[in-house]
Amino acid sequence: MKPILFLTLLSSFSASITSVLAGPVATSPEKRQVECPEVDQIADYLAGKWTTEQKQQIVFYTGGAGSDAVKLARVLGGKTYLDLQSDPKYSTWMRGCSLLGRSQDLAINASTALARIADETALVVVEDHPNPESYWFVYEKPELVNRNIHIVRVFPKEGQSPGDWRMEG
Numbered sequence: 001m002k003p004i005l006f007l008t009l010l011s012s013f014s015a016s017i018t019s020v021l022a023g024p025v026a027t028s029p030e031k032r033q034v035e036c037p038e039v040d041q042i043a044d045y046l047a048g049k050w051t052t053e054q055k056q057q058i059v060f061y062t063g064g065a066g067s068d069a070v071k072l073a074r075v076l077g078g079k080t081y082l083d084l085q086s087d088p089k090y091s092t093w094m095r096g097c098s099l100l101g102r103s104q105d106l107a108i109n110a111s112t113a114l115a116r117i118a119d120e121t122a123l124v125v126v127e128d129h130p131n132p133e134s135y136w137f138v139y140e141k142p143e144l145v146n147r148n149i150h151i152v153r154v155f156p157k158e159g160q161s162p163g164d165w166r167m168e169g
Contacts, residue, residue, distance in 0.1 A: 115143035
């Protein structure tokens with residue numbers, strides 16, 4: 001009788017050890033589900049997070065005009081790509097895209113998503129000599145034109161407040 005009890009306990013103990021060893025293994029944050037979002041996923045995220053007013057005042061920019069775009073967005077109560085970059089979700093996406101070797105895809109998809117959620121009017125701060133290969137010309141503007149969003153060009157001027165900058169469109 002004792003050998004049967006011993007074997008029962010031993011097999012029970014073995015089963016416990018085996019199930020623990022075969023169970024889920026903790027992974028590092030880099031090994032967890034990695035994603036690099038597509039345009040629609042980013043657009044859906046922003047559409048649910050930004051107000052209608054903010055989506056009506058998205059400020060795009062060409063080349064090195066990012067700081068001027070931020071100034072204008074603050075005056076108007078709008079948003080820029082830099083607002084998206086400061087969102088914790090963007091950091092998560094950036095990590096995932098980097099691990100997948102798709103960092104460039106995130107920038108392209110995020111730029112296109114901003115153009116996709118723009119509502120009614122989009123402003124673009126234009127530098128003196130815009131690069132025709134910039135994200136504005138290649139991704140954002142075509143999306144806005146395709147959606148019939150009114151585009152207003154903004155020309156910053158040193159020493160003037162953003163509200164006084166010349167606008168065309």
